[in-house]
Amino acid sequence: MTEKPASSRILLSVTGMYPRRWHDALSKARTVVLEPDGEADPTIEYAVVWKQKRGVLNGLPNLKLIFSAGAGVDHLLADPELPAGVPIVRVVAENLTQHMVEYVCWRVFDHHRQGMTYRVQQVQKVWHEPLQPPANEVAVGIMGLGELGSAAAKALLSLGFKVNGWSRREKRVEGVSTFHGEAALTPFLNATDILVVLLPLTGATEGIIDFSVLDRLRKDGPLGGPCLINAGRGQLQKEADILRALDQGVLKEASLDVFEQEPLDPKSPLWTHPKVFVTPHAAATSDPAHLVPLMLEQMDAFERGEPLKNLVDREAGY
Ligand code: NDP
Ligand code: OXD
Numbered sequence: 001m002t003e004k005p006a007s008s009r010i011l012l013s014v015t016g017m018y019p020r021r022w023h024d025a026l027s028k029a030r031t032v033v034l035e036p037d038g039e040a041d042p043t044i045e046y047a048v049v050w051k052q053k054r055g056v057l058n059g060l061p062n063l064k065l066i067f068s069a070g071a072g073v074d075h076l077l078a079d080p081e082l083p084a085g086v087p088i089v090r091v092v093a094e095n096l097t098q099h100m101v102e103y104v105c106w107r108v109f110d111h112h113r114q115g116m117t118y119r120v121q122q123v124q125k126v127w128h129e130p131l132q133p134p135a136n137e138v139a140v141g142i143m144g145l146g147e148l149g150s151a152a153a154k155a156l157l158s159l160g161f162k163v164n165g166w167s168r169r170e171k172r173v174e175g176v177s178t179f180h181g182e183a184a185l186t187p188f189l190n191a192t193d194i195l196v197v198l199l200p201l202t203g204a205t206e207g208i209i210d211f212s213v214l215d216r217l218r219k220d221g222p223l224g225g226p227c228l229i230n231a232g233r234g235q236l237q238k239e240a241d242i243l244r245a246l247d248q249g250v251l252k253e254a255s256l257d258v259f260e261q262e263p264l265d266p267k268s269p270l271w272t273h274p275k276v277f278v279t280p281h282a283a284a285t286s287d288p289a290h291l292v293p294l295m296l297e298q299m300d301a302f303e304r305g306e307p308l309k310n311l312v313d314r315e316a317g318y
Contacts, residue, residue, distance in 0.1 A: 009033050009043045011060070013052035014069055017286060022048060022069065025292035030299075036060060046299055050286075055081040065089060065302060067295050070286050071096060071148065073312050074201035074233060088312040089298055093291055097151045099284035103231055104152040104196055105159065107255040107277070111194055111227040112138055112161075116253055116275065133222035135160035141192030141217075143208075144199035144232060145171050145178065146318075148284070152196060164191055168204075168316075189216035194227045201233035202317030209237035214245040225252030231283040234259035239270060246275050257283040 009031045014022050019034075026032045026048065036044055036056070044060045050069035057063060058081040068076050068090045076088065110116070114130050121128060140156050142149045145165035150173050153163045157175045164177045166188045171178050179188035189195070195217055199205045209230060217226035228251055230237055239260050245251035255277040256270065262281055270276050302308060312318065 008045045009041075011036060011041075011044045011047040011056070011063075012049075013047065013056050014050040015053070017050045017069055018288070022288045022292070025288040026295075029296050048295060049076055051075045052079060054079050057081070057083055057086075059083075065299070065308070067298075068312070069288075069291070071284075072200055072233060073318060074235075077312075077314065077317060087308060088314070089295075089308055089310050090312050091286060091291055091294075092147050092310040093294055095287060095290040096284045097148060100148045100198070100231065101151050101155045103257065103279075103283035104198075104229065105155055107229045107231075108140055108156060108161065108194055108196070109159075110277070111223065111229070111253055111255070114223075116277070120274070136162065137222045138162065138193050139164055139191055139218070139221070140194045140196060141166065141188055142176075142196045142198060143188075144197065145173060145176070146198070146200075149196075149198040152198065164188055185213075186216055189213060190218060192226065193218050193221035193223055194229065197228070197230040197232045197236055199232045199236055200318035201235050204317070205232075206235050207238055209242070211238070211241035211245055211250070214241065214251050217251070219250075223252060225249065227252050228254040228256075230254075231257040234262060234281075239268070243269060243273065246273065251275075253277070255279075257281055 010026055012019065012022055012026060012032050012034055023032055039059045040061055042062050045062055045064045047057055047063060048067045048069055057066065063083060063086050066086055066088045068088060071091045073088060073090050112135060117130055139162040141164040142153050143166045145167040149165060153165055153173055153176045156163050165173060166179045168180060170180045197209060242254055246254065253275045257279045258281050264270060270278060298308060
């Protein structure tokens with residue numbers, strides 16, 4: 001990797017994701033600034049962003065590429081002043097995928113092996129063994145069969161679960177029963193005991209996890225009721241509907257990593273609900289030590305005129 005002159009600079013606009021660590025990693029190879037020198041700074045060629053300051057990317061005449069510091073790009077596309085026509089590269093990385101696969105398998109196993117029941121029993125000193133169906137009787141349905149969803153599906157298959165997957169376009173993943181599009185949503189849900197949400201947040205997916213979706217999950221499955229795991233985005237879910245579904249027994253349990261508002265309000269009933277497991281948007285955190293070398297490789301490749309990888313389709317919103 002060649003060191004670049006100060007005339008080609010990276011704008012780093014990262015909030016809530018350890019900006020210092022991104023700065024340290026990027027500035028080993030390139031010149032990094034936290035603010036442009038004026039609105040039309042001609043030296044900025046690349047930007048690395050997470051929930052960037054609104055409008056910060058606008059009017060930079062030589063901006064060539066925008067990198068999202070995460071896999072999701074809803075934070076980036078939400079900027080009304082995002083410059084049109086500049087390609088956006090998102091994170092696809094073994095390290096991040098591995099973390100998500102670990103999170104999904106952990107939460108699936110906890111619901112499958114009745115971790116919530118055992119934790120209550122332990123507090124009450126109850127010695128009782130609930131019925132335990134084998135994994136091959138339990139169907140995990142993954143909404144969003146992309147980089148993360150497909151990797152989670154493969155891991156769950158190898159652990160013995162039945163796996164269903166739902167995507168926007170037709171997709172084949174060996175061993176997975178695949179469904180796509182609006183028309184196939186009901187059959188996908190009807191065949192699912194543990195729903196794993198790994199969708200991006202777009203105009204088409206916002207609020208998709210509502211009461212009606214939860215009510216279509218398999219009711220007479222081997223776990224005594226369906227479970228929800230959401231590690232996609234908080235705005236995919238309607239939290240009032242999740243609480244209603246839990247309280248009415250439509251949903252047995254939920255593991256939520258993402259929330260309509262983050263951080264989760266201390267007053268939210270989700271914090272203390274006995275059937276909800278909360279993590280603070282930590283399923284698969286971007287690690288600059290792993291991700292910056294991939295970004296630098298893409299910058300070098302781009303400068304050699306090679307095609308970019310992991311480009312965002314702005315129209316689809318992911
Ligand atoms: P991908 O873009 O690789 O996959 C997205 C999947 O969702 C694709 O299968 C896509 O379908 C499907 N999809 C998109 N829109 C629709 C729709 N309207 N109906 C049905 N399916 C749809 O994304 P990743 O797998 O890399 O990441 C998924 C999301 O995970 C990110 O967008 C982010 O929000 C979240 N995330 C959360 C993290 C956390 O720590 N909690 C960490 C990292 C990511 P198709 O295959 O047809 O394109
Ligand atoms: C991501 C995230 O999108 O961490 O990468 O949420």
